[in-house]
Amino acid sequence: MTENKSVVYFADAQLEKMEQAKSLPAKLKRLVRKMNFAGKIKGKKVGIKMHFGWGLNFTTIHPVFIKALVEEIMAEGAKEVKIIDDNAKNGIGRGYLREIVGCPAVSTFGETWKYGYWEKIGFKSIDKIFFSGEALDSEFLINLSHLKGHGDCGFGGAIKNIGMGMVDNPSRRKLHHLEGAIVYDKNKCNYCLKCAKVCQRDAIGLQSAENKKKGKKEIEIFTHNCTYCQHCIIECPRGALKMNNRNFNNFAKGMAVVTSKFLKKLNPENMTYINFLTNITIYCDCWGFSSPPIVPDIGILGSSNICAIETASLDMIKTENLLEKGLPKDQRELLDNKGHLFEKIHAKNPYLMINYLSKYSGFTTGYKLDEVN
Numbered sequence: 001m002t003e004n005k006s007v008v009y010f011a012d013a014q015l016e017k018m019e020q021a022k023s024l025p026a027k028l029k030r031l032v033r034k035m036n037f038a039g040k041i042k043g044k045k046v047g048i049k050m051h052f053g054w055g056l057n058f059t060t061i062h063p064v065f066i067k068a069l070v071e072e073i074m075a076e077g078a079k080e081v082k083i084i085d086d087n088a089k090n091g092i093g094r095g096y097l098r099e100i101v102g103c104p105a106v107s108t109f110g111e112t113w114k115y116g117y118w119e120k121i122g123f124k125s126i127d128k129i130f131f132s133g134e135a136l137d138s139e140f141l142i143n144l145s146h147l148k149g150h151g152d153c154g155f156g157g158a159i160k161n162i163g164m165g166m167v168d169n170p171s172r173r174k175l176h177h178l179e180g181a182i183v184y185d186k187n188k189c190n191y192c193l194k195c196a197k198v199c200q201r202d203a204i205g206l207q208s209a210e211n212k213k214k215g216k217k218e219i220e221i222f223t224h225n226c227t228y229c230q231h232c233i234i235e236c237p238r239g240a241l242k243m244n245n246r247n248f249n250n251f252a253k254g255m256a257v258v259t260s261k262f263l264k265k266l267n268p269e270n271m272t273y274i275n276f277l278t279n280i281t282i283y284c285d286c287w288g289f290s291s292p293p294i295v296p297d298i299g300i301l302g303s304s305n306i307c308a309i310e311t312a313s314l315d316m317i318k319t320e321n322l323l324e325k326g327l328p329k330d331q332r333e334l335l336d337n338k339g340h341l342f343e344k345i346h347a348k349n350p351y352l353m354i355n356y357l358s359k360y361s362g363f364t365t366g367y368k369l370d371e372v373n
């Protein structure tokens, strides 16, 4: 039996001619028209979940694209549009201003930071998750993702934009804990901080504000940044750090479970996906700075099927197109590893999360590309 193939619309980054109408923002408008969700947004409040980035990051989706998208949505008859991410003030400070993009930036959990909904999960240590009220209360939601590598997920796209992007910080921590990774025995630790000094990833934090208040001296390991190089374990004079089995499989399953629960809270008719395959860097926009791209710009994809768009996005990122300048000089040896380019870099099979989501949500991974000219 052949699997149904979902349509994934594709706007190629390559220009046929040096004309504004052939440029990528112009193609984005045509891609939105071709996706044909106009009938679904007429008179509705539309939310666009994106990633504002922070610090010195300059590779998030440029405001010119957001402006083009907002114009198109309003032209299709939406009542209002808002862009959503962690902290609205951060977005505004980084140029996602109403005056520029044509709609307001709002925080994922509103101005109170508490606007959201609890959802029972029941997967391993994750009992429940707090989902974004701003996203779930949108009458039509566009999951707008900038696709790139990601330390925890292997890659960051539409699934990560939900599983990590539409949950609060304590929920995110629960997900990270599924990975296992480095085990810290605080009873053996004398807080010499040799581990923090040797860590080149800033993955070892000193006291959290919470611990400081309690007068506790404990280190914290930020699994997102950690590459499991084990330098800290070797350096620790007291055996306070040990390597547990890395459990990416559990983490990938957890991400898929949480994402599928979020999707079930919305009518699939009222949600769509756009993935930007431009400025594809080794790490996520949450790093606070940017590195050069690892492959040339590919374009923009759009689909109503999250698993199809994620699969198509990964398939288009090929090792043979690698731009070596995108890899820091001390990470060139990663290319000897096996698998997809992101698997070589992050040692995590990026398709795993998609396949689990397909199993839990019913979205299929098969796709056919339909090019937008």
Ligand code: SF4
Binding pocket: 182, 198, 199, 200, 201, 202, 203, 204, 221, 225, 226, 227, 228, 229, 230, 231, 232, 233
């Ligand atoms: S394993 Fe490496 S990256 Fe992770 S905390 Fe230790 S030194 Fe840092």
Ligand code: SF4
Binding pocket: 188, 189, 190, 191, 192, 193, 194, 195, 196, 219, 235, 236, 237, 238, 239, 240, 241
């Ligand atoms: S090196 Fe070991 S003993 Fe020193 S702070 Fe780190 S974990 Fe604690």
